[in-house]
Amino acid sequence: MRDVAIVGAGQTPYGDHPEAGIKELFASAFGAMADSVDRGFDATALDAAYVGSLGVGGSQLGITGASLTSHLGLTGLPVQRVENACASGGFALLDAVHAVGSGASDAVLAAGVEKMLDLSGDRSKYWLGVSGDTEYERLAGMTFAGVYAIAARRYLHETDAEREHLSRVAVKNHENGAVNPKAQFQREVSLERATGAPEIAAPLNLYDACPTTDGAACALVVPADEAREYTDDPVYVTGFGGGSDHLALHDRETITSLSAVREAAEAAYDRADKTPEDVDFAEVHDCFTIAELLAYEDLGFADRGEGWRLIAEGRTRRDGDLPVNTSGGLKAKGHPLGATGIGQVVEVFDQLRGDAGDRQVDGDVALSHNVGGSGGAATVFIYEVDA
Amino acid sequence: MGAHISIPMYERTVGQRLAFEGERCTDCGTVAFPPKGACPDCRNDEFETVDLSGTGTVYSHTVLSPGGAPPEFAGQARAEGRYVAAIVELDEGPRITAQLTDIDPETVEIGMPVSGRIRRIYEEEGVVRYGFKFGPADD
Amino acid sequence: MSVGLTDYGVSLPTYHVTAEVYEEVWGRFAARIDRKTVPAYDEDAMTLATAAAREVDAADAETLAVATTTHPQAGTLLSGPLSRSVGLDGPCRTLEFGSSWKAGLEALDAALSFGSGLVVASDTPEAPSDEDTEHILGAGAAAFAVGDDDPLATVAGSAHYVDAYLPAKFRDGADLTDLSLGGYTTEGFVEALSAVVDDALADAGLSTDDIDHAVFPQDDVKMSWRGGGRLGFDADQMSAGFVVNRMGFAAAASPLVGLAAALDAAEAGAHVLVAGYGYGHGASAFVLETTPAIEAPDSDAGVDDALDATTALEYGEFARLREVSR
Numbered sequence: 066m067r068d069v070a071i072v073g074a075g076q077t078p079y080g081d082h083p084e085a086g087i088k089e090l091f092a093s094a095f096g097a098m099a100d101s102v103d104r105g106f107d108a109t110a111l112d113a114a115y116v117g118s119l120g121v122g123g124s125q126l127g128i129t130g131a132s133l134t135s136h137l138g139l140t141g142l143p144v145q146r147v148e149n150a151c152a153s154g155g156f157a158l159l160d161a162v163h164a165v166g167s168g169a170s171d172a173v174l175a176a177g178v179e180k181m182l183d184l185s186g187d188r189s190k191y192w193l194g195v196s197g198d199t200e201y202e203r204l205a206g207m208t209f210a211g212v213y214a215i216a217a218r219r220y221l222h223e224t225d226a227e228r229e230h231l232s233r234v235a236v237k238n239h240e241n242g243a244v245n246p247k248a249q250f251q252r253e254v255s256l257e258r259a260t261g262a263p264e265i266a267a268p269l270n271l272y273d274a275c276p277t278t279d280g281a282a283c284a285l286v287v288p289a290d291e292a293r294e295y296t297d298d299p300v301y302v303t304g305f306g307g308g309s310d311h312l313a314l315h316d317r318e319t320i321t322s323l324s325a326v327r328e329a330a331e332a333a334y335d336r337a338d339k340t341p342e343d344v345d346f347a348e349v350h351d352c353f354t355i356a357e358l359l360a361y362e363d364l365g366f367a368d369r370g371e372g373w374r375l376i377a378e379g380r381t382r383r384d385g386d387l388p389v390n391t392s393g394g395l396k397a398k399g400h401p402l403g404a405t406g407i408g409q410v411v412e413v414f415d416q417l418r419g420d421a422g423d424r425q426v427d428g429d430v431a432l433s434h435n436v437g438g439s440g441g442a443a444t445v446f447i448y449e450v451d452a
Numbered sequence: 453m454g455a456h457i458s459i460p461m462y463e464r465t466v467g468q469r470l471a472f473e474g475e476r477c478t479d480c481g482t483v484a485f486p487p488k489g490a491c492p493d494c495r496n497d498e499f500e501t502v503d504l505s506g507t508g509t510v511y512s513h514t515v516l517s518p519g520g521a522p523p524e525f526a527g528q529a530r531a532e533g534r535y536v537a538a539i540v541e542l543d544e545g546p547r548i549t550a551q552l553t554d555i556d557p558e559t560v561e562i563g564m565p566v567s568g569r570i571r572r573i574y575e576e577e578g579v580v581r582y583g584f585k586f587g588p589a590d591d
Numbered sequence: 592m593s594v595g596l597t598d599y600g601v602s603l604p605t606y607h608v609t610a611e612v613y614e615e616v617w618g619r620f621a622a623r624i625d626r627k628t629v630p631a632y633d634e635d636a637m638t639l640a641t642a643a644a645r646e647v648d649a650a651d652a653e654t655l656a657v658a659t660t661t662h663p664q665a666g667t668l669l670s671g672p673l674s675r676s677v678g679l680d681g682p683c684r685t686l687e688f689g690s691s692w693k694a695g696l697e698a699l700d701a702a703l704s705f706g707s708g709l710v711v712a713s714d715t716p717e718a719p720s721d722e723d724t725e726h727i728l729g730a731g732a733a734a735f736a737v738g739d740d741d742p743l744a745t746v747a748g749s750a751h752y753v754d755a756y757l758p759a760k761f762r763d764g765a766d767l768t769d770l771s772l773g774g775y776t777t778e779g780f781v782e783a784l785s786a787v788v789d790d791a792l793a794d795a796g797l798s799t800d801d802i803d804h805a806v807f808p809q810d811d812v813k814m815s816w817r818g819g820g821r822l823g824f825d826a827d828q829m830s831a832g833f834v835v836n837r838m839g840f841a842a843a844a845s846p847l848v849g850l851a852a853a854l855d856a857a858e859a860g861a862h863v864l865v866a867g868y869g870y871g872h873g874a875s876a877f878v879l880e881t882t883p884a885i886e887a888p889d890s891d892a893g894v895d896d897a898l899d900a901t902t903a904l905e906y907g908e909f910a911r912l913r914e915v916s917r
C-alpha cells in the first residue's frame with residue numbers, strides 16, 4: 066500500500082442554511098476545498114468520489130453521490146454514498162484512503178453532506194432515531210440522547226467522575242467554537258449555564274447534546290508522492306482504521322467503552338507507528354459530552370475510568386497539553402451527521418498547516434475520531450506533517 | 453410517523469416480546485437474548501430455545517423528557533410525561549433495553565430488581581404492538 | 592374428583608380516581624362509589640388479561656376462554672397475544688365472548704363444560720366523561736383455572752335464563768350508552784336475575800340463607816343492592832364481592848373480579864353465588880362450594896391489596912390521560 070496525503074480540505078459554515086439544499090451545500094464545500102489546494106486542481110482529474118451522508122429527510126436516498134457530483138458537472142465519475150450514520154464521513158475518507166493507497170486511484174474526493182434543519186418536528190425526531198437499534202432500543206421509546214444518557218449514567222456509576230465533568234466538556238468546546246468562524250455556536254457558555262440547562266434525557270441536559278446542523282465538507286486525497294504537485298504543505302494520513310460493533314448497547318460487553326473505536330484506534334496507531342502519547346491534538350466525536358470522555362479512554366489518552374480527569378485538569382483545553390476539539394467539536398461547531406467526519410479533517414488540515422487563526426495550537430501529529438450511532442461503527446485517522 | 457417495524461418483522465419476534473424466549477448455545481451454554489445468528493461467545497450457530505425468567509436488575513437507565521420522545525411515543529409522553537428507558541440485565545445474563553413502568557422515575561437505581569410484564573408498546577398501521585416492559589420486582 | 596376452580600388471580604390497572612375529584616370538576620359524581628380504577632397509557636384489556644392470567648397456574652390448559660367487551664384490536668381475537676404471553680400457544684382451543692357483560696360468566700361456563708381450561712375476563716369500558724354513564728366505569732381483569740386437580744371451589748349449581756329484554760345499556764362504537772330508562776331497566780334485570788338465582792340455588796339444593804357471599808351485577812350500585820335485597824340477600828352476604836365501590840364497573844370482568852374477592856373472603860365449606868346480567872338477553876348464575884384448599888396460604892388473589900395498590904390521579908391527570916389514550 067502506498068502512502069496517502071490530503072492536499073485540500075474545505076467546508077461550509079456549519080449551522081442553518083435556509084437558502085441551501087444538499088446540492089448547494091456540497092457545491093459550497095467543494096469550492097472551499099478547491100480554494101484550499103495551494104496550486105489549484107482540475108476537478109475533472111478526480112478518479113472517484115465517496116460521499117458520506119445518512120440521507121436525513123430521505124429526499125435523495127438513492128444515488129445521493131451522483132446527484133451531488135453531477136450538480137457540479139462531474140458526470141462520469143464513479144461516486145457512491147457511504148452510510149454509517151454519524152460516521153459516514155469517516156468511512157467516506159477511509160474508502161478514499163483505501164482507493165488511493167491501493168494504487169487504483171490518484172485523486173479521490175472524500176466528502177460529506179447533511180441537511181437537517183428543513184424537516185418538520187416529527188420527521189426530525191424520526192430521523193434522529195434511525196441509527197439506533199430499531200427492533201429493541203427504538204421500541205423502548207429510546208432516543209439518540211437516551212442511548213448516550215444510559216452510557217453516561219453507567220459511566221458516573223462505574224467511575225469517580227461527577228455530573229459536572231460532563232458539562233465541563235461542553236464549556237471547553239464552546240470556548241473553541243467561539244473562535245471558529247465556521248462553528249454553529251460561536252459563543253462561550255458558563256459552567257453554571259451548562260449544568261443548569263433543561264434535562265433532555267437524565268442525566269444529560271440540553272448542553273450535553275450537539276445541535277442539528279446543515280453542512281458539508283470535502284477533502285482531496287492523493288498519493289503522498291504526488292502531494293507536492295498540489296501544495297508544499299500536504300497533510301499525510303499515516304494511520305487509519307475502522308471498526309464496528311453491535312448497534313444496541315445492551316448487546317455489548319460494556320457500555321462505557323466503545324470497542325469499535327478501540328479497534329479503529331489500534332489499527333490507526335499500528336499503521337502510523339504512533340502511540341497515544343505522540344498525538345499533539347485531536348478532533349473527537351462529542352455528539353454528547355459523555356462521548357468525549359469515552360473517547361479519551363478508547364483512544365488511549367487516559368486509562369479506563371480516568372478520562373474525566375483530563376477535562377477536570379483542563380488538559381484538553383486549547384492551552385492544555387492535549388487540545389481536543391479545537392474546532393468546537395460536534396457540540397459547538399455543529400454536527401451535520403454525514404459531513405462531520407470530513408469536517409474534522411478540515412480542522413486538522415487547517416491546524417497542521419498553521420491556518421487555524423485564533424484557535425491555532427501547536428503540533429505535527431493529529432488524530433480524528435468519528436463514531437456512528439452509539440458506537441456501531443467508528444473510524445480513527447492519524448495525520449502528520451513534515452516537521 | 454414512527455420507526456418502521458413492519459408487522460411481519462414484529463411477528464417474528466413475538467416469542468421475545470411476549471414470552472422472553474431466548475436461545476442457549478449448544479456448545480458453550482451462553483444464553484442470548486434477543487436471539488442472534490451466532491453465539492455471542494463462541495460463534496457457534498446452533499441453539500436451543502430457552503424460556504427466560506424475565507427478571508433481572510437495572511444495569512443503567514435514563515429518564516426521557518416528553519419533548520424529545522420519538523413520534524411513535526409522543527402519545528405516551530403527552531399522557532404520562534417523562535418515561536424511563538433502561539438496560540436490564542436479566543438473571544440469565546443477557547441485557548436488554550426496555551421501558552420501566554409502574555415506577556416513579558426518581559426512585560430508579562442501578563442494581564434495582566425488576567420483572568417483566570406485557571404492555572402496549574405503540575400502534576403503527578393501526579396494529580397495536582405489545583411487548584415487555586419492566587417494573588419493580590416485588591410488584 | 593369434581594370439576595371446579597383450581598386457581599384464580601386478578602389484575603387491576605395502575606391508577607384510580609376518586610369520587611371527590613369528580614365532584615370538584617363536575618359538581619357531582621353519579622356513580623355512588625368511592626373511586627374507580629383507570630388504565631395507564633400502556634394498559635388495555637389485553638395487558639390486564641395477561642397480568643391476571645400470569646397470576647394463575649394453568650400451564651397445561653387445553654382451553655382458553657376469554658371475555659372482553661373492549662377488545663383493543665377490533666376484528667381479531669385477544670387469545671392470540673394472550674396465549675403467547677402466558678405460554679398456552681400451540682394446541683389449545685380458544686373461545687371468546689364479548690358482546691355482553693355476562694361474557695365473563697359465559698367464558699367460565701364454557702371452561703366448566705369442557706372440564707378444564709383457563710378463563711380470563713378483562714375489560715376497560717368507556718364513555719364520554721361529560722356523561723353520568725361514564726362515572727362508574729373502571730377497568731380490571733380476573734383469571735380462573737378450571738380443572739379437577741384439588742380445586743379451591745367446586746360447582747354446586749348453575750342456571751341460565753334468556754329472553755328479549757330491553758337493551759337499556761349498549762355500546763355505540765367504543766362508547767357505552769345508557770338510555771336511562773329507570774324502572775324499565777330494573778324490570779328485566781330483576782326478572783332474569785331472580786330466575787337464575789332461584790334456579791341455581793335449587794340446582795344446588797340451597798336457600799338464600801345458605802349463601803355466604805353473593806356477587807351481583809355491578810353496573811349500577813343502587814340497582815345491584817336493591818336487586819340483591821329483593822332476592823333475599825343482605826349486606827353481610829353482598830359486601831365481600833362488592834368490588835365496584837373501589838374498582839368501578841369493569842363490564843364483563845366485574846362478576847369475576849367480584850367472585851375473586853368473595854373467594855378471598857371465603858373459608859372452607861362456604862357457598863358463593865355469582866350472577867351476571869347481559870342487557871338485551873338475560874342472566875347466568877353459579878353457586879360454588881369452597882374446599883379446604885381455599886385456606887392454603889397462597890390461594891388468595893389479594894383483590895383487596897390490589898385495589899389498595901392503585902395510584903391516585905388528580906382530575907387534570909386523569910383528563911390528560913383519557914384525552915391522549917382515547
Ligand SMILES: [Zn+2]
Pocket residue numbers: 477478479480481482491492493494495496
Ligand atoms: Zn457458544
